[in-house]
Amino acid sequence: MRHRYIFIVGGVMSGVGKGTSSAALGLTLKARGFSVTAVKIDPYVNVDAGTMNPVEHGEVFVTIDGDETDQDIGNYERFLDEDITSLNYMTTGRVYQSVIERERRGDYHGKCVEVVPRVPEEVIDRLEKAAKNAKADFVLVEIGGTVGEYENILFLEAIRMMKLKNPDDVRTVLVSYLPVPPSIGEMKTKPTQHAVREVNRIGINPEFLICRSEVALDAPRREKLSRFCGVHPSHIITAPNARSIYEVPKLFDEQGFADSMLKSFRMKSRMIPDLTAWNSLVNIIETVDRPVRIGVIGKYFSTGDFVLSDAYLSVLEAIKHAAWSIHRKPVIEWLNSEAYEQDPSRLKELDDFDGVLVPGGWGSRGIEGKIAAIRYVREHNIPYFGICYGMQCAVIEYARSVLELTDAHTTEIAPKTQNPVIHLMNDQAKKLKETGIGGTLRLGSYPCDLKTGSISRTAYGSNSTDERHRHRYEFNNDYRQQLIDAGLIIAGTSPDNRLVEIIEIPNHPFFVGVQFHPEFQSRPLRPHPLFVGFLKAASIRKKK
Numbered sequence: 001m002r003h004r005y006i007f008i009v010g011g012v013m014s015g016v017g018k019g020t021s022s023a024a025l026g027l028t029l030k031a032r033g034f035s036v037t038a039v040k041i042d043p044y045v046n047v048d049a050g051t052m053n054p055v056e057h058g059e060v061f062v063t064i065d066g067d068e069t070d071q072d073i074g075n076y077e078r079f080l081d082e083d084i085t086s087l088n089y090m091t092t093g094r095v096y097q098s099v100i101e102r103e104r105r106g107d108y109h110g111k112c113v114e115v116v117p118r119v120p121e122e123v124i125d126r127l128e129k130a131a132k133n134a135k136a137d138f139v140l141v142e143i144g145g146t147v148g149e150y151e152n153i154l155f156l157e158a159i160r161m162m163k164l165k166n167p168d169d170v171r172t173v174l175v176s177y178l179p180v181p182p183s184i185g186e187m188k189t190k191p192t193q194h195a196v197r198e199v200n201r202i203g204i205n206p207e208f209l210i211c212r213s214e215v216a217l218d219a220p221r222r223e224k225l226s227r228f229c230g231v232h233p234s235h236i237i238t239a240p241n242a243r244s245i246y247e248v249p250k251l252f253d254e255q256g257f258a259d260s261m262l263k264s265f266r267m268k269s270r271m272i273p274d275l276t277a278w279n280s281l282v283n284i285i286e287t288v289d290r291p292v293r294i295g296v297i298g299k300y301f302s303t304g305d306f307v308l309s310d311a312y313l314s315v316l317e318a319i320k321h322a323a324w325s326i327h328r329k330p331v332i333e334w335l336n337s338e339a340y341e342q343d344p345s346r347l348k349e350l351d352d353f354d355g356v357l358v359p360g361g362w363g364s365r366g367i368e369g370k371i372a373a374i375r376y377v378r379e380h381n382i383p384y385f386g387i388c389y390g391m392q393c394a395v396i397e398y399a400r401s402v403l404e405l406t407d408a409h410t411t412e413i414a415p416k417t418q419n420p421v422i423h424l425m426n427d428q429a430k431k432l433k434e435t436g437i438g439g440t441l442r443l444g445s446y447p448c449d450l451k452t453g454s455i456s457r458t459a460y461g462s463n464s465t466d467e468r469h470r471h472r473y474e475f476n477n478d479y480r481q482q483l484i485d486a487g488l489i490i491a492g493t494s495p496d497n498r499l500v501e502i503i504e505i506p507n508h509p510f511f512v513g514v515q516f517h518p519e520f521q522s523r524p525l526r527p528h529p530l531f532v533g534f535l536k537a538a539s540i541r542k543k544k
């Protein structure tokens, strides 16, 4: 099978939407009857994203096979509606690790192992494996960072080497940013021209340009860019700020982007592109006006003066998908759990929400605020959805308030507590001792059996499911019977009944805590059933 590779590189600055652009291009190619997969390259030395701070790097996205990857992989899954595996994620650390392992095995037969070509060769090898594994007609390869940084130079070299070998199968798209400085009031193309020069210097001329900016590109600037960057005018795509990222495929299709791409490969569409379902979703996004207000309680929100919600990107998207599916406009507010510790009277603000969600988290900062908030929503019948730490905190809260085990805790925070309702299972404890923190989490997809009659079972409409995990601590089975006797419902367990995966509370509009991360499996056109259940309960909440 012949695979084509489309590299997406960034110019001028990061964070302008390379990921969204390539995901959108991928979707429009898929709509033309091709199989598409996407690879993300992170130029960091970290082996995976698991050890990176989510405030700085954004969410850690977990794949079905348990890789801790970049949030862009999540975007690809959402746009392409495909599960993407570990093969499709690489970092500088990972690439070097393989080269070094190979050298140690003696695979280079006594040769001096030079960075070029060995490192780019390893990159190409991985890309070819990903292509083969996904049986992909097209592999979109997003290279993190911007051109001109020395971090990604070896990845750019891989493009050059691949192109040298198969010029007909490789294309490069530069996603650039065109500023409109307020003092000048005119869109400037010069930074983009420089970015193109920068890639030219290493022997690549991008065939396509995506021009990100506040406003659309006009004719004179398109001409200028074409002339100075050596890109055909029809290959210059304008990408002004969209109302939502889900609108981007439509914006691309209106400019015939996918068709020009196919033409540049001397290929033709295999079918009349059908984006009807997708575009009717975009229509819903743009027209829904009845709000549903969800408060998300966490701590990973700020860096300096900036509030970054990327740390919970998939949670945010999952709430939106579910809200749109019931024709509601999601209004999401970030609530800082530490504020409830400093001033418990602030808990009253939770009354203003239709639903409250506590997402995954780590460490002691803000945990008492989360537990206080969970108690508040449990007692005030406010729909609650707890994810991972949010489930563990709900168990702690229930044990403290209902079983009156006032020191109940997770051993993550209180290793010596008399009542470790959340703890490390023996095998995990052993692993942690042996290997340190890297690689000791329970990661990836695991099956879960659902209890008949539970809210979760009804929401899923099936008696089992598979969900992705990323945590170290577990529900302590020593407390299982006591908690059940006190009313807690164990709504989901591992098939061997050893691990508690879902807890619920009866006589409440919606109170569900899950040990896994359902947000990773929510897709725009296939919202996650538990999020839909939560949003439905929230949308019918009658506030006082």
Ligand code: GLN
Pocket: 359, 360, 361, 362, 363, 387, 388, 389, 390, 392, 412, 470, 471, 472, 473, 474
């Ligand atoms: N810190 C908790 C654990 O390790 C929860 C992790 C999470 O919420 N992802 O189990």
